[in-house]
Amino acid sequence: MKLFALTISILLYAPMWGQSKLDSLRMNTRTMDRPITVFKGELRINGGYRFDIFNNRYDGAGEKINLSAMDGKAAFQDALFMNMRYGITDFLDIEVNLLDFKKMTVRETPVDIIEDVVWEISRLTETVGNEDLLLKLNMRWPGLPRVVDVGLSPGISFPTARHGEQQPQHGYNLPQSSLGIDSPDAVYIDYHQVYKWGAGVTRSYLEGMVKWRGQNVALSGAYSAHFPLKTGKAVYWIHRLDKAHFSYRSVEYEYDWADFYALNLMAEYQAYSWLDILMGFNHRTWKNGWEGMSGEIRALPERKLANLNLGYEVIITPKMWLRQWLRFPVSGKNTMSSFVVDTKFVYSLSFK
Amino acid sequence: MKFQHTLMGMVLALFSCTNDVEVLPEIETGWSKVSAISDEVLAVYKASDERIWVGTATQGVYVYDGSNFTNYRTSQGLINNTVNAISEFSNGDMWFGTSGGLSVYDGSWTNYDQVNGSPFEVYSLLNDGQGNMWINSWGMGLFSYDENDELLWYWDANCDWCNYINTLFQDGQGNLWIGTYAGLKKRANNSFTLYTITDGLPDNVVTSVYEDSWGRMWIGTYNGEKIGMMENNKFSSMSLQSGYPVNSIMAISEDIMGNMWFGAIDYFPDTQEFNNSGIIKYDGATMRTLVDEGPGRTNTLAFLEEGNGTVWVGTAKGLYKYKY
Numbered sequence: 001m002k003l004f005a006l007t008i009s010i011l012l013y014a015p016m017w018g019q020s021k022l023d024s025l026r027m028n029t030r031t032m033d034r035p036i037t038v039f040k041g042e043l044r045i046n047g048g049y050r051f052d053i054f055n056n057r058y059d060g061a062g063e064k065i066n067l068s069a070m071d072g073k074a075a076f077q078d079a080l081f082m083n084m085r086y087g088i089t090d091f092l093d094i095e096v097n098l099l100d101f102k103k104m105t106v107r108e109t110p111v112d113i114i115e116d117v118v119w120e121i122s123r124l125t126e127t128v129g130n131e132d133l134l135l136k137l138n139m140r141w142p143g144l145p146r147v148v149d150v151g152l153s154p155g156i157s158f159p160t161a162r163h164g165e166q167q168p169q170h171g172y173n174l175p176q177s178s179l180g181i182d183s184p185d186a187v188y189i190d191y192h193q194v195y196k197w198g199a200g201v202t203r204s205y206l207e208g209m210v211k212w213r214g215q216n217v218a219l220s221g222a223y224s225a226h227f228p229l230k231t232g233k234a235v236y237w238i239h240r241l242d243k244a245h246f247s248y249r250s251v252e253y254e255y256d257w258a259d260f261y262a263l264n265l266m267a268e269y270q271a272y273s274w275l276d277i278l279m280g281f282n283h284r285t286w287k288n289g290w291e292g293m294s295g296e297i298r299a300l301p302e303r304k305l306a307n308l309n310l311g312y313e314v315i316i317t318p319k320m321w322l323r324q325w326l327r328f329p330v331s332g333k334n335t336m337s338s339f340v341v342d343t344k345f346v347y348s349l350s351f352k
Numbered sequence: 353m354k355f356q357h358t359l360m361g362m363v364l365a366l367f368s369c370t371n372d373v374e375v376l377p378e379i380e381t382g383w384s385k386v387s388a389i390s391d392e393v394l395a396v397y398k399a400s401d402e403r404i405w406v407g408t409a410t411q412g413v414y415v416y417d418g419s420n421f422t423n424y425r426t427s428q429g430l431i432n433n434t435v436n437a438i439s440e441f442s443n444g445d446m447w448f449g450t451s452g453g454l455s456v457y458d459g460s461w462t463n464y465d466q467v468n469g470s471p472f473e474v475y476s477l478l479n480d481g482q483g484n485m486w487i488n489s490w491g492m493g494l495f496s497y498d499e500n501d502e503l504l505w506y507w508d509a510n511c512d513w514c515n516y517i518n519t520l521f522q523d524g525q526g527n528l529w530i531g532t533y534a535g536l537k538k539r540a541n542n543s544f545t546l547y548t549i550t551d552g553l554p555d556n557v558v559t560s561v562y563e564d565s566w567g568r569m570w571i572g573t574y575n576g577e578k579i580g581m582m583e584n585n586k587f588s589s590m591s592l593q594s595g596y597p598v599n600s601i602m603a604i605s606e607d608i609m610g611n612m613w614f615g616a617i618d619y620f621p622d623t624q625e626f627n628n629s630g631i632i633k634y635d636g637a638t639m640r641t642l643v644d645e646g647p648g649r650t651n652t653l654a655f656l657e658e659g660n661g662t663v664w665v666g667t668a669k670g671l672y673k674y675k676y
Contacts, residue, residue: 121638172637189637238610240566241637249566251608293608296660 031276031313031321032218032268036151036209037140038087041351045084048344052077052104055339058332060301067336075336077104081344091142095153100131102197120188127195132157136205147213155205157226163200163255164234168193170246193237199257201232218268226260251293258289258300266309273315278325280309286335304333307340319348383646386671388421389414393666396656397438399446404656404664406671407435413448429461439477441485442499449474454487467492468505478520478528486528488517494530506544513556514546521561523569531558536571552587554578562604564612572601576616576628579604592616592632592639599628605655607663609676611635615652615665631665647672 038044054075057065067073082099108123136155144150171190207224235250266280289300311325323344329337395407404416412425412433424430432452439447441456448455451473453465465471473490480486483499493515494506508514513534521529528539535548536558548556557574564570571580571587576599578589592599592614603615611633618628629651631642643649647667654666665672 170637236609238565239636240610246637249610251610292660294659298661 030270030273031315032213032216032270033146035090035140036149036211036220037091037093037138038085038348039350040087040090042087042093043084043349043351044086045082045347045349046344047082047099047347048080048342050077050079050081050340050342052079052338052340054106054336056329057336058305058334060334062331062333064332064337073106073108075104075106075338077102077338079103085138091140093138095134095136095138095155097131097134100197101129102131103128121191122189123191123193125193125195127197129197130160132159132198132203134205136207149209149211149213151207151209151211153205153207153209153224155207157199157203157205159198159200159202161196161198161200162234163196163198163232163257165236166194166196167248167250168237168239168246170239170241172241172244172246189241199228199232200234201257202229203227203257204229216270218270220264220266220268222262222264224262224264228257228259231256253291253293254297255291256289256297258286258303261285261287275315276313278309278311278313278323280311280325282307282309301334303335304331305329305335305337306331311342321346381675384673384675385647385669386416386421386673388416389671391670392651392653392668393671394434394436394653395438396654396664396666396671397440398656398658399440400444405438405446406664406666407438407448407654409434413438424457429455429457429463431455431461431463431465436473436475437477439479439485441479442481442483447477447485449477449487467495475518476520478522480522480526480528482526486520488520488530491516493517494520508544511546518557518559519561521563523563524567529561529569531561531571533557536561547582547587552580552589554580554589557600559600559602560604560615562606564606565610570604570612570614572604572614574600574619576600579614590639602651602653603655603666605657605663607657607676608659608661613655613657613663613665615655615667617651617653617668629668646674 054077055067057067059065067075079102080099081097081101083095083097085093085095087093104127106125134155134157136153138153139151141150169192171192173188204227205224207222209220209222211218211220231254233252233254235252237248237250239246239248261284263283264280265282266278269277271277283304283306285302285304287302290297291300292298306329307327308330309325309327311323313321313323315321323346325340325342327340327342329339389406389408389411391411392409393406394409397405399405402418406414406416408414410433412423412428412430413435414421414423425433430448430450431454432450434451435448436451437449441447445456445458448457453463453472454474456462467489470492472492474487475490476488478486485497487495487497489495493508494517496504496506511534514532514537516533517530518533519531521531523529525540530537530539533556535546535556536553538545538547547553553571553573554577555573555575558571559574560572562570567583569582571582573580576592578591579601580587580589599616599618601614602617603613605613607613614632614634616629616632630649631646631652633640633642647665647669651668652665653668656664658664661676663674665674
């Protein structure tokens with residue numbers, strides 16, 4: 001236990017040893033005063049965990065539909081994420097999303113079909129894996145007064161896996177009471193489909209950001225866009241059941257990943273030097289995607305989702321802080337919506 | 353300087369266009385009824401020019417050009433307003449099998465009301481892709497018409513009921529399958545083979561035939577309690593599990609997700625509710641009768657899977673479209 005405490009202490013305070021006066025000032029920077037890029041020689045590591053509970057779905061007209069009312073559907077998602085930023089100058093840093101591992105689970109509760117035989121059917125759809133690897137340069141305009149920051153972040157994301165469905169793992173079972181009977185009175189079928197996260201194609205990225213600071217209040221806005229640089233190919237699977245054995249066959253199709261646009265607005269109130277209260281709004285749009293086979297392609301529905309966010313940041317030590325968000329969906333179109341709890345730790349190291 | 357070039361390249365990359373193909377508009381998924389057609393639909397066919405032709409029980413034929421429906425009846429030149437079958441010949445002419453004979457449309461109408469000196473009804477037409485149009489004539493066997501205007505007559509002298517033909521289908525190997533009142537006939541290498549109940553068919557009255565993407569032949573019969581299936585030259589049958597003992601499978605199709613669609617009709621409804629009819633969907637493992645969606649319980653006689661996520665469904669209540 002003592003060794004553990006000692007290790008933590010070294011990790012937290014070691015970077016402070018031998019630092020300059022300027023470093024000391026930077027370490028004591030309040031959250032709202034922090035520049036939108038990291039300092040020269042600073043390595044900032046973000047890592048955390050996010051949990052989504054999907055309660056509703058917005059249809060094409062923007063009407064909210066309760067997921068549990070749709071065949072007893074339930075969905076949730078776990079995500080582990082980590083990214084790193086390194087300051088090349090005080091106005092330019094490089095950022096890479098090393099990890100964004102997500103597992104989304106959608107389950108429809110068993111449906112009984114009562115005819116000659118009771119068919120108990122459950123459907124489990126999982127989307128699992130790492131999101132695309134995003135590499136970007138964050139730049140801020142030099143020479144601006146403290147009250148304002150303007151930034152631009154071009155980037156590119158690389159696929160980490162082939163997009164699309166993996167070979168399914170459906171299951172077929174006879175209940176114990178039906179074993180050995182030619183005409184069972186019940187069978188269980190578990191449809192289990194697995195998809196990979198990620199676009200499967202390289203995409204370009206651009207983000208613009210503006211921040212204004214008052215005495216204890218700051219307002220910021222960012223707009224980002226993500227575009228595919230080429231079309232991709234993926235497969236889906238069809239199945240057949242013969243005497244309790246499933247066989248599968250893949251069908252290839254072409255797709256163009258949807259363009260993605262995000263607007264993020266945030267207001268901060270620096271309640272104490274160590275506590276920042278956050279309130280935000282974000283609006284995301286996916287559009288211009290399509291899928292097709294045999295030369296005929298169809299547009300994918302445009303999707304939209306808007307969230308209100310509430311959060312805080314606590315500076316635990318000058319080199320480590322905790323940020324936590326709660327996100328609530330407020331409107332959408334053609335997409336599921338979730339209540340999100342996002343917890344992130346940030347650790348800063350100086351290499352000068 | 354190098355950095356500036358890199359940055360410029362990345363910004364320009366944002367504008368690189370991947371949408372250099374024609375993207376058709378998004379369509380809302382689910383069922384929709386085609387309001388232009390309320391008559392019973394007997395046949396749906398997609399021609400090479402992408403137009404959809406729809407044969408009806410009393411209102412002739414409709415053609416849909418993507419935005420409008422145009423109707424052709426006897427007053428426009430069609431031979432009979434009951435259009436059972438539609439096909440396109442290799443020269444682009446549209447053929448219509450009706451209860452009063454055959455109509456051919458090439459911008460103007462040419463009608464044939466007799467064959468071998470007798471009036472005839474046409475229930476099925478098939479372009480085999482080798483320059484032949486196959487024509488069934490109810491009770492008069494099978495005819496083929498080729499690009500050289502040669503008409504051949506196939507009459508089964510050993511099996512009278514084999515000359516009453518319900519349906520024609522061509523499989524991926526080019527074999528012709530003929531659903532008759534006395535079993536299923538297969539024409540391969542210029543010879544015919546007859547399959548009956550003794551070979552494993554659920555019933556001898558074969559009303560529909562279809563080959564799925566696994567290479568299995570599905571055989572719909574008058575006794576629709578079960579659907580027949582042939583794979584590796586072996587017949588088997590599968591319960592439709594609709595819970596109703598008497599429905600006949602008049603149409604079979606497969607969508608691009610691998611689901612099989614079976615269209616059932618009720619020959620003898622106890623009421624006007626046609627409880628034995630409708631659409632039965634098979635997802636590869638389980639059967640499900642569509643009771644509360646789409647056309648619901650109604651005689652379902654024709655499917656057209658466009659191959660792009662659209663299925664047209666011909667029913668006693670008219671034409672429906674399903675988008676997935």
